[in-house]
Amino acid sequence: MAWVLLVIAGLLEMCWAVGLKYTEGFTRPLPTVLTVLAIIASMVLLALAARSLPIGTAYAVWVGIGALGAAVLGIFLFNEPVTPxxxxxxxxxxxxIIGLKLTSGVQS
Structure with a gap:
């Protein structure tokens, strides 16, 4: 269950990272509220997952999912460059990310 929570936390991190772009420096109320809620939910789920996963693995996977997702969404939503x-x-x-999951020694 910890891995499921961690993946959801990572997806929420991706959402708030992209959401920051839509807040326009926290000047737009609705995107700001949604981004802050995603930040809080992401952190709570990370904390819950870290109860049974090694913190280094949990944090690296959380950041990795968020960074990967934000980069991919940046390509599709903001026309960021796609180079080989x-x-x-x-x-x-x-x-x-997959390697950390496979070598963590913790089952799903």
Whole structure:
């Protein structure tokens, strides 16, 4: 269950990271409220997952999911550049996330 919570926390991190763009410096009320709620929910789920997962693994996976997701969404939502090098390093990030899960020694 900890891994499920951690993945959801990572997806929420991705949401709030992208949400920051929509807040326009916290000047737009609705995007600001939604972003703050996503931050809180993401942190709470990370804390719950960290009860049974090693903190280094949990934090790295949480950040990795958020960073990977934000980068991919940036490509689709904000027309950020897609280069072979960028795709390669995003694939490495995904590989690292999967590797941390597989080597954590903690079952689903």
């Amino acid at each position: 090098a960028r795709v390669f390093f995003l694939a490495l990030l995904l590989t690292a």
